[in-house]
Amino acid sequence: MNYHFELRKDKINKNGLIPIRLVVTHGKSRIRKNINAKTIDVDWNKDNFSINNQKKSPYFEYYKASNREIQSVIEKVEFIFKFFEYNEIDFSEQIFNERFDEDNTKISIDFFEAFQEFIDVSKLTKATGTIKKYTTVQNFLKDFKTFTKYPLRFDTINKKFEEVFMLYCFEERKTVNNYYGKLISIIKTFMQWSFDRQYHNSIEYKRIKRTEDEIEVIYLSMDELMELYNHKFENKSMERARDFFCFGCFTGLRHSDIYNLNNANIYDDHINLSLIKTKTNDHIIPLNDFAKAILEKYKNTIYNPIPKIYSQKLNKKIQDCCEELKWFDEVKLVRFIGTERVYKKFQKYQLITSHVARKTFITNGLILGMNERVLRNITNSKDEKSFRRYVKIEEVQKQKEMDIWNTVKYKKSE
Missing domain, CATH: 1.10.150 (DNA polymerase; domain 1)
Incomplete structure (x- = not known):
């Protein structure tokens, strides 16, 4: 890494002052930086990188300021060189320019x-x-x-x-x-x-290794989902929160994607949108009759196509909805702090948040027999591991599979 200064004689002004430019070189890299200093050609000392200045010079005060500027630039460049050496990193034009332009003269990286x-x-x-x-x-x-x-x-x-x-x-x-x-x-x-x-x-x-335990996945059974979907709420804000939440249960969309939904995304039998979290463009989600009914409900209203509710407010409202439905069943969650097992008890309504909608869609979709590959495509789950985080097939699915044994015909022995 080396540096020097050069005079830009192609930029000389009418008074004969020539701009001074810093040149930094490293291998094939060459960085040029204009600085706030000018000099007459004969006054420039190229060996000492300074301007010869005398009190009788008409540019005495200007030369003083220019020399201070040159010295400041030299100190900055040498600090940046030490930065590369101290941190044992290869010279980079990008990093040099960032630290030079930001006036960053720290040797170590905080x-x-x-x-x-x-x-x-x-x-x-x-x-x-x-x-x-x-x-x-x-x-x-x-x-x-x-x-x-x-x-x-x-x-x-x-x-x-x-x-x-x-x-x-x-x-x-x-x-x-x-x-x-x-x-x-x-x-x-x-x-x-x-x-x-x-x-x-x-x-x-x-x-360094990360720790990850398998945890319970909270979702609504089909009976619970239908109970919530069909309930008549007198409070209109609770009704809108219920519809927003249920739309997620019927489409698998995340809260952010439902919140940003607009009419341009909606077609007769599907939604076409760009997913915010995964930045997936032109993602197609087929609409079932339940999702269509919710969209139809808000057509030609101020909430068209669907009410916009912030995530925090939705979580509070949907829990109020579930409390009104008297979902007071005790749910025990097990968590680990290191090797310590910690139990926490909740009532079911306290655990219902916007995240539950997506889990409800995937889990009930599997229980109903939807193809897993198709479900992963609809929910834009990139791999099986991430997809499985949302899936929990409870006793109803186990029983459904075990019932296959009940189709076996046998003859009792005499």
């Missing part, structure tokens, strides 16, 4: 500054919900650092970090295993992003 950059860059390609998760993990790590005093740097995300972080999560924060797994997954995603940008060269983070 872990949390990089994490914030990771979040900002991700905003261009990731859904809003994903950005919120990234921000939550960033704040979680800040709390972890404050509490444990663990030195969070790229080179310290290793097995030692895993031990300290796991202890903090399970003992101090009482984090369940599956959420701990999500934290680790996002941390490793960030570390890989940073590695790809040559912010570090450590691969120790790849040895």
Whole structure:
């Protein structure tokens, strides 16, 4: 890595002042940066990268300012060179330009500054919900650092970090295993992003393992879904929330896709839309009679094609709906914090949220005999593992399969 300054004699002005330009070279790379300095040709000292200045010069004050500018640029460039050397990363024009333009003269890469950059860059390609998760993990790590005093740097995300972080999560924060797994997954995603940008060269983070337990999947049985769908709510806002939720149960669409649905997406027997989370364009979802009835209900109303309800408000309203239906059956959920088994009791209505709609569609679709490959296509589930997270075939399906044995004819012995 080298640098020098050159005079742009093609840009000389009427007073004979010539702009000075920084030139940085590394191998075949050549970066040119215009700086805020000019000089007369005869006053330029190319060996010392400075302007010869005398008090009697008509440009004395201007030359003083220009020399300060040149010195400032030299210090910045040398800091950036040290940055590449200190962090043992290859020279990159992109990284040089970013640090030069942002006036960033720190030699080491700050872990949390990089994490914030990771979040900002991700905003261009990731859904809003994903950005919120990234921000939550960033704040979680800040709390972890404050509490444990663990030195969070790229080179310290290793097995030692895993031990300290796991202890903090399970003992101090009482984090369940599956959420701990999500934290680790996002941390490793960030570390890989940073590695790809040559912010570090450590691969120790790849040895950290995520924990994931199989958990209960909450969904509505077909009887529960029909009870909710057909119930007459006197409260109109509850009725609209019910219709929004049931539309998800009948289509498998996520809340964000239903919320952004408009008339241009709706055809006689199907919906064609771009899915927000997976960024899938022209995704086709056939409409069954129940989904069509909900769309017909709101045609020519101010809620056309379907009422828009924020996720948090929908969760509250749909729980109010289920409470009115007296869904008070006790549901016991089991979670693990490390190896500790934790039981929590709920009434069924308390567990109904917007996420349940998609699980209801998939599970009941399988129970009704829909082809699994077709279901995966409708719900845009990329692979079987992600698809299976939503699926739970309960006793009704087991009994349906076991009834095959009841078709066997046999003869009793005399």
